[in-house]
Amino acid sequence: MKKVMVAVVLSAATVLGGCAQQGLYGTSYSRSQVGQAQSVQYGTVESVTAVRIEGRADGVVGSGTGAIVGGIAGNQIGGGSGRTLATVVGAVAGGLIGQRVEQATTQRQGQEITVRLDSGRIVSVVQEVENGQFFNPGDRIRMLGQGSSLKVTY
CATH class of the missing domain: 2.40.50.840 (OB fold (Dihydrolipoamide Acetyltransferase, E2P))
Known part of the structure; x- marks a missing residue:
């Protein structure tokens, strides 16, 4: 299970790294500007x-990825209803942290x-x-x- 957790965390880092904003330079153009x-x-x-x-404030990628990672981490704690509660708390906390990470990195x-x-x-x-x-x-x-x-x- 630890290998799965490491894989999920590495995947999350890759996804968050890929959501950087497109350049807002004087020499960059969006696709819709080409030919205009x-x-x-x-x-x-x-x-x-x-x-x-x-940075991006919508948090779609960051909060989604963080919620998945947090939920998986929370699911490793306890058993029965305690595990369920830990999974939910982990998902919510991970989502909030992921959103902040996305905003800071963008x-x-x-x-x-x-x-x-x-x-x-x-x-x-x-x-x-x-x-x-x-x-x-x-x-x-x-x-x-x-x-x-x-x-x-x-």
Whole structure:
């Protein structure tokens, strides 16, 4: 039974590792953005502020995986109605812990970039930091957008 528990825990770690957010960089695109026309504006970075982009809060994968692992762990305790109670408590506790782990492992370093466009308009965009490199005040950039979705690139 211990081998089964180890296998379940390793599987859970693999699943949680695979649920990292798709990049929110200026150079990453969702499938729905591919082939879509975007307006292009040029400007200069006025300021940059480091921000934290919250992790996934839906907890579907984390809480589900945690509940399974917790339930299996709880099922190893006691016998009869005590085992049933331990299984339920283990599943609930595992679900809560799994949700927190998922949220913590999917949070990202971001940057709020305030840009003065060549038109004179000032806009601010939050996006993930790519390869640890922040934009800097004075950088010439191009801003790509479609509707309310904007991204800053060089």
